[in-house]
Amino acid sequence: MLTINAVAVIILLGGWVFARLFEKIRLPNVLGMVVFGIICSLTIKERTPKLLWEISPFLKSLALLIILLRAGLGLSRKTLHKSGKTAVFMAFMPCLFEGTALSVALRYIFEFSWPVAGLTAFMLSAVSLAVVVPTMLDLKDKGYGSKKEVPTIAMAGASVDNVIAITIFSTFLGMAKSGEIDLIRTLTSIPLTIGAGIGIGAVLGFILVNWLEKRYRSIRATEKTLILLSAAIFLGEVGEILHITALLGVMTVGYIIFEKSNQIAHEIAAKLGKIWVFAEIILFVIIGYSVDVNVALSAGFKGLLVISIGLLFRSLGVWIATAFSSLNMRERLFCVLAYLPKATVQAAIGGVALNNGIPEGQVILALAVLAIVVTSPIGLFLIRYFSPKLLETEL
Numbered sequence: 001m002l003t004i005n006a007v008a009v010i011i012l013l014g015g016w017v018f019a020r021l022f023e024k025i026r027l028p029n030v031l032g033m034v035v036f037g038i039i040c041s042l043t044i045k046e047r048t049p050k051l052l053w054e055i056s057p058f059l060k061s062l063a064l065l066i067i068l069l070r071a072g073l074g075l076s077r078k079t080l081h082k083s084g085k086t087a088v089f090m091a092f093m094p095c096l097f098e099g100t101a102l103s104v105a106l107r108y109i110f111e112f113s114w115p116v117a118g119l120t121a122f123m124l125s126a127v128s129l130a131v132v133v134p135t136m137l138d139l140k141d142k143g144y145g146s147k148k149e150v151p152t153i154a155m156a157g158a159s160v161d162n163v164i165a166i167t168i169f170s171t172f173l174g175m176a177k178s179g180e181i182d183l184i185r186t187l188t189s190i191p192l193t194i195g196a197g198i199g200i201g202a203v204l205g206f207i208l209v210n211w212l213e214k215r216y217r218s219i220r221a222t223e224k225t226l227i228l229l230s231a232a233i234f235l236g237e238v239g240e241i242l243h244i245t246a247l248l249g250v251m252t253v254g255y256i257i258f259e260k261s262n263q264i265a266h267e268i269a270a271k272l273g274k275i276w277v278f279a280e281i282i283l284f285v286i287i288g289y290s291v292d293v294n295v296a297l298s299a300g301f302k303g304l305l306v307i308s309i310g311l312l313f314r315s316l317g318v319w320i321a322t323a324f325s326s327l328n329m330r331e332r333l334f335c336v337l338a339y340l341p342k343a344t345v346q347a348a349i350g351g352v353a354l355n356n357g358i359p360e361g362q363v364i365l366a367l368a369v370l371a372i373v374v375t376s377p378i379g380l381f382l383i384r385y386f387s388p389k390l391l392e393t394e395l
Contacts, residue, residue, distance in 0.1 A: 002047045004052065007048055011282060014036045015282075027377045034285070037285040056290070059282050060286065065229070072251035073268060074137070086321065090154070090322070093320060094127070094157075099118075116364075119173045120367060123345065123350060127314075128345070131379065135380065135383055136338070166245075167245045193245045197239065197246055197252070200246075201249025209260040212261070228268055287347040287369060290351050295366045298366075300370075303366065307370065337379065337383050342376065
């Protein structure tokens with residue numbers, strides 16, 4: 001049996017090495033981490049201490065909180081206003097189109113019950129912040145699409161897209177665990193939970209930024225980051241108790257801090273970027289580590305079919321969401337490509353069904369890994385190859 005220290009070293013160093021190797025061959029670094037996790041699953045899984053599996057849900061949740069805070073700290077009212085209703089439509093429509101289509105596909109192709117099909121569908125439907133956010137920031141730095149804020153539209157929409165997907169996933173998870181199906185109550189509760197999450201996040205954001213500004217010189221940037229992370233974890237716990245969309249609240253906290261104190265926001269964002277180096281490796285290696293390779297192989301063709309159906313309807317959703325915007329045809333096509341990669345949410349909650357004792361949990365986890373392995377390299381390649389051809393640059 002390996003010690004937890006040995007496993008930690010293997011995960012961090014092995015994940016880092018594979019990430020760099022995959023970057024060298026122009027593939028997403030997160031894919032390298034997942035592949036390394038799968039190798040660990042095949043070689044040392046049986047010798048891994050139980051402690052890793054006991055703390056992995058917290059580690060995944062923490063990684064998700066970090067990337068949502070980073071997304072919130074990178075959004076400004078000016079750019080959101082400029083991207084306007086298009087970003088709002090991009091936040092909802094692609095996710096709902098894909099999630100609905102996937103629910104039907106999973107119900108009839110995998111013969112899942114409706115609640116299990118729903119939770120799997122909306123887990124799969126989330127676009128990858130780990131791929132989209134850094135890529136869009138890089139395009140912004142190079143000046144691509146800056147005139148109409150195309151990368152900002154994709155980034156802002158993707159951030160909320162994730163929260164919507166997780167909210168609906170959580171609702172279906174509750175239905176799957178309880179065995180009760182109440183679609184009317186589910187549909188009416190979603191806007192309320194979203195509104196409550198934003199409201200509590202805004203209040204917490206104002207309290208935090210006012211408190212931090214008064215103590216700006218006496219508290220180091222590292223301590224500010226620690227306080228913000230603690231507040232995000234606390235908000236997550238409150239969300240669990242009150243059944244509200246805490247993750248959207250977390251992103252709202254970051255947004256409020258950015259709007260009220262740009263200097264504090266930049267300090268914290270820089271520190272979170274350094275923490276993310278570790279959190280990203282842990283998140284993506286563990287998702288590969290957790291998968292049962294035999295189950296993943298058995299889900300193969302049917303899994304690819306389901307994922308393809310989902311991407312088709314997601315692309316349709318993006319096309320409709322941008323139909324009444326100022327974007328031209330090439331920019332709208334870029335938005336379709338930008339919304340293809342999947343990784344972050346699938347890694348963070350792909351194993352939740354299994355942890356909650358849902359019989360289809362291993363198949364659901366296998367579908368999460370399959371979605372990452374297939375869509376993240378293809379999506380990233382398409383974004384990198386076509387962005388210079390589809391977006392104008394002012395630099």
